[in-house]
Amino acid sequence: MPLHAVSPGTISFGLVAIPVRLYTATSSQQVAFNMLHAKCGSRIRQQTYCPRCEATIERAELTRGYEFAKDQYVRISDDELRSVEGEASRVIDIAEFVPLPRVDPIYFEKTYYLGPEKGGEKPYRLLADAMAKSEKVALAKFIMRGKETLVLIRAAQGGLMLHTMYFADEVRNFGEVDKGAGAQVRPNELELAVKLIEGLSNEAFEPDQYADEYRQRVLDMIGKKVEGEDIETGAAPAPRPQVIDLMDALKASLEKKPLARAARGAAAARAASGKREAAAAKREAAPPKRAQAGGRK
Numbered sequence: 001m002p003l004h005a006v007s008p009g010t011i012s013f014g015l016v017a018i019p020v021r022l023y024t025a026t027s028s029q030q031v032a033f034n035m036l037h038a039k040c041g042s043r044i045r046q047q048t049y050c051p052r053c054e055a056t057i058e059r060a061e062l063t064r065g066y067e068f069a070k071d072q073y074v075r076i077s078d079d080e081l082r083s084v085e086g087e088a089s090r091v092i093d094i095a096e097f098v099p100l101p102r103v104d105p106i107y108f109e110k111t112y113y114l115g116p117e118k119g120g121e122k123p124y125r126l127l128a129d130a131m132a133k134s135e136k137v138a139l140a141k142f143i144m145r146g147k148e149t150l151v152l153i154r155a156a157q158g159g160l161m162l163h164t165m166y167f168a169d170e171v172r173n174f175g176e177v178d179k180g181a182g183a184q185v186r187p188n189e190l191e192l193a194v195k196l197i198e199g200l201s202n203e204a205f206e207p208d209q210y211a212d213e214y215r216q217r218v219l220d221m222i223g224k225k226v227e228g229e230d231i232e233t234g235a236a237p238a239p240r241p242q243v244i245d246l247m248d249a250l251k252a253s254l255e256k257k258p259l260a261r262a263a264r265g266a267a268a269a270r271a272a273s274g275k276r277e278a279a280a281a282k283r284e285a286a287p288p289k290r291a292q293a294g295g296r297k
Helices: 078-082 121-134 187-199 212-228 244-254 257-295
Strands: 005-013 017-023 049-050 055-057 063-071 072-074 091-098 108-116 139-143 146-157 158-164
Touching: 005 108, 005 121, 005 139, 017 121, 091 146, 108 121, 108 139, 121 146, 121 158
Parallel strands: 005 091
Antiparallel strands: 005 017, 017 108, 049 055, 063 072, 091 139, 108 158, 139 146, 146 158
């Protein structure tokens, strides 16, 4: 399926203006379910209910409210909210460039591809090549859907990507979490752990070797249900691993190190096989959608 642009914009790079379009870079492949009435199998319909009026409320009758005290609300109209949303600007004004390793991934929210608008190909190419050569990423602010958003632009795969980011006050303080500072790690334990990491290391991240095996099992189960097969339930949960001596565990893991590389190869093979079977599984999963559509009277 071809990518569809979700929004136009303009990157402001010094005195250079680069017209661009944003494209959604990711798409969730989770298996989606509808909620049905167990008695008749029809899809349910959610309604908005007012307990004081004891009535179902239509969407046109709703308004926003902010709770400033317990059960006390101030009403905010759409026009009032728009008046403070920020100027309707599509300019992505670059504020600074920084090395990518200095940006903590915890701030990343969502990823978009950036492509040049007609007439913007040369300045787009210039910025992408210059950022790749300098090994820097750009930080900017951008108004998306009426709200100011912090964004990071980086050169990748021969083009530019844009990541929306959380502001600093939206990231919780990790200092409130116990990180085991009181535990004492011996030098020989650290040395064995480093060796284990090196044994499980690869030169590059290869996403194709990882597959959502749970999703595949769900699709397989749905296919069997469509064919009328009974599904066995009540399987015992996997036993929790026993806590053993740390040094013994590290040594045992190192002895299995050659198996780790074979396991990665097996995982890659499973991923490739899963891709081949995905289309067939989706075709098997398609009939329930027709059945649901037929159940809605």
